[in-house]
Amino acid sequence: MVDSLVKQQKIEITNVSHSYSLDDHDLPVLEEIDLTIEPNEFVVILGPSGCGKSTLLRMVAGLERPEQGSIKANGEEIIAADPSRIVVFQDPTLFPWLTVRQNVELGFKIQKKKDDKAISDMLEMIGLAGFDNAYPSQLSGGMAQRVALARALVNDPSVLILDEPLGKLDSLTRITMQKELVNLWRNKQFTGLMVTHDIEEALLLATRIIVMRQRPAHIIGEFKLDMDYPRHRDSEELLKIRREIFGLLGHKSDW
Amino acid sequence: MKQIVKNAYWPQIVGAVAWLATAGLTYFIPNADDFPRTTTFAVVCLGIAILSAISLPLNKVRYYGAWILALALFIGIWEVVQAKLLLLPRPFFGAPQELLDVFITDWAKLLNSLAHSMMLLVGGYLLGCIIGFVIGVGMGWSKLFGYWAHPVLRFLGPLPPVAFLPLLFAVIPSSFVAGELLMAFAASFPVAVLTWSGIAGVNPSYYDVAKTMGAKPLFLIRHVAIPAALPFVFVGMFMALGSCFYMLVVAEMLGVKAGLGFYMQWAQGWAAYPNMYAALLIMAVMCTSFMTLLFKVRNRLLRWQKESIKW
Ligand SMILES: Nc1ncnc2c1ncn2[C@@H]1O[C@H](COP(=O)(O)OP(=O)(O)OP(=O)(O)O)[C@@H](O)[C@H]1O
Ligand SMILES: [Mg+2]
Numbered sequence: 001m002v003d004s005l006v007k008q009q010k011i012e013i014t015n016v017s018h019s020y021s022l023d024d025h026d027l028p029v030l031e032e033i034d035l036t037i038e039p040n041e042f043v044v045i046l047g048p049s050g051c052g053k054s055t056l057l058r059m060v061a062g063l064e065r066p067e068q069g070s071i072k073a074n075g076e077e078i079i080a081a082d083p084s085r086i087v088v089f090q091d092p093t094l095f096p097w098l099t100v101r102q103n104v105e106l107g108f109k110i111q112k113k114k115d116d117k118a119i120s121d122m123l124e125m126i127g128l129a130g131f132d133n134a135y136p137s138q139l140s141g142g143m144a145q146r147v148a149l150a151r152a153l154v155n156d157p158s159v160l161i162l163d164e165p166l167g168k169l170d171s172l173t174r175i176t177m178q179k180e181l182v183n184l185w186r187n188k189q190f191t192g193l194m195v196t197h198d199i200e201e202a203l204l205l206a207t208r209i210i211v212m213r214q215r216p217a218h219i220i221g222e223f224k225l226d227m228d229y230p231r232h233r234d235s236e237e238l239l240k241i242r243r244e245i246f247g248l249l250g251h252k253s254d255w
Numbered sequence: 256m257k258q259i260v261k262n263a264y265w266p267q268i269v270g271a272v273a274w275l276a277t278a279g280l281t282y283f284i285p286n287a288d289d290f291p292r293t294t295t296f297a298v299v300c301l302g303i304a305i306l307s308a309i310s311l312p313l314n315k316v317r318y319y320g321a322w323i324l325a326l327a328l329f330i331g332i333w334e335v336v337q338a339k340l341l342l343l344p345r346p347f348f349g350a351p352q353e354l355l356d357v358f359i360t361d362w363a364k365l366l367n368s369l370a371h372s373m374m375l376l377v378g379g380y381l382l383g384c385i386i387g388f389v390i391g392v393g394m395g396w397s398k399l400f401g402y403w404a405h406p407v408l409r410f411l412g413p414l415p416p417v418a419f420l421p422l423l424f425a426v427i428p429s430s431f432v433a434g435e436l437l438m439a440f441a442a443s444f445p446v447a448v449l450t451w452s453g454i455a456g457v458n459p460s461y462y463d464v465a466k467t468m469g470a471k472p473l474f475l476i477r478h479v480a481i482p483a484a485l486p487f488v489f490v491g492m493f494m495a496l497g498s499c500f501y502m503l504v505v506a507e508m509l510g511v512k513a514g515l516g517f518y519m520q521w522a523q524g525w526a527a528y529p530n531m532y533a534a535l536l537i538m539a540v541m542c543t544s545f546m547t548l549l550f551k552v553r554n555r556l557l558r559w560q561k562e563s564i565k566w
Pocket of ligand 2: 053
């Protein structure tokens with residue numbers, strides 16, 4: 001078990017393969033994935049829909065174990081979920097029977113902590129102060145997504161696993177949240193592992209972009225981005241990488 | 256902002272007049288036979304007429320104006336048909352004043368019967384709900400528990416609880432305890448099945464969310480599985496309440512020597528049909544009150560749900 005107090009985590013994914021059984025036949029989802037994530041990196045994974053990105057994230061989170069290969073945090077095999085690695089899921093999955101505030105407080109409740117100010121600050125940050133007592137059924141899709149993000153962030157994780165966390169936001173809120181994410185990541189020193197469909201988003205946030213091919217997922221491209229933040233989406237360097245990624249994903253002439 | 260609908264005045268005005276008319280015809284037209292409490296009944300009608308008149312400014316009461324009128328017509332016609340013209344055969348059909356007479360002369364016994372029925376009902380129902388809930392949670396959560404409980408539930412659950420009645424009353428010396436058990440059995444099956452299906456249907460991502468934050472199984476059961484399954488639990492509890500009402504009457508008519516069902520049985524034996532009507536009325540009020548209470552509890556606990564019906 002990884003100590004949740006250890007702030008820095010190095011994640012090593014070695015030779016991971018996995019398949020699900022679907023209607024009596026095997027469905028290979030991951031094939032020989034090798035990926036090492038250094039502490040404080042922000043790694044973004046791009047790949048076609050249904051290729052196995054969420055599956056890989058679930059494994060890093062410790063919610064599932066790979067059939068083959070190993071996933072280690074600081075040299076120790078990840079065998080179970082741990083509050084040092086928090087996931088923001090593709091769907092907000094807020095608990096409908098809890099208010100916004102109680103949802104954000106969930107991690108504290110589990111760990112028997114109390115910090116009203118941290119919760120209030122977080123609600124403020126995601127622009128939902130005043131919605132403390134609203135129930136998820138009273139929120140818009142984008143608001144719910146932001147609450148889900150807040151629920152993860154208050155726990156101050158050392159690895160933040162993000163599965164298309166901004167997918168449901170409108171383009172303007174999205175830009176704001178991207179900036180917030182970058183700021184948070186730089187201030188709080190967590191390791192980021194994120195999946196997105198949006199190449200632009202990957203280019204703005206990532207220190208490294210991983211491109212996967214269609215199922216079974218396998219890494220087909222890797223890009224290091226060492227430009228400063230905030231980045232400009234029309235900078236020459238980013239456009240060049242963007243073109244290459246489009247090419248890798250089979251849309252050479254579409255960019 | 257909530258829109259306030261102003262309710263019309265005229266139904267309640269006509270209603271008050273109709274109650275006054277009912278009071279008048281009760282008092283002034285001679286009875287066709289010997290009926291007790293005719294004057295008292297006229298006074299009661301007069302009282303209702305006055306109450307309707309003075310509550311006229313209340314918007315909430317005015318909403319029921321048409322009901323006040325309809326009830327006045329119903330009671331007035333009943334009074335004329337039975338007390339004044341004697342068109343329906345006695346003793347099966349009583350006059351309104353006879354019903355009033357039962358309440359005045361026999362209230363102590365009726366109240367006592369009500370208390371007994373309520374004790375039997377509440378005790379058996381709550382016990383059954385708790386047992387059903389525990390079984391349901393166990394089956395939804397633990398494979399081992401399900402292995403043993405599932406076949407038993409499938410085998411015994413669909414059996415109508417009434418089928419146990421002769422056996423239980425023979426084996427258990429206290430008919431009250433036997434009645435409680437019967438009621439508990441009737442309540443536990445629907446609660447168990449619905450709790451179970453509620454827990455089995457919980458979105459697995461809810462567990463994942465809690466797990467990544469370090470939740471242990473006890474937390475998952477108490478703070479994820481149970482609240483998520485609660486809407487189903489309440490559906491089970493409504494079904495259970497219905498079948499408990501049913502079992503209550505059967506048990507009191509066939510074995511338990513107290514309660515409203517027993518009172519009705521006794522009234523029938525003496526051909527005291529007005530007493531039966533009185534007991535029926537009280538029973539209806541009791542059942543609807545319990546339903547209302549259950550809905551209140553549900554609406555409080557499930558206030559996070561968007562849609563909820565009004566009882
Ligand atoms: N529990 C499961 N049982 C069977 N098959 C599964 C299961 N979970 C995922 N799969 C399959 O694995 C494949 C990869 O799923 P995954 O959710 O990882 O895709 P993804 O890359 O996240 O897709 P998207 O970008 O659309 O979210 C899919 O084809 C899916 O059908
Ligand atoms: Mg996914």
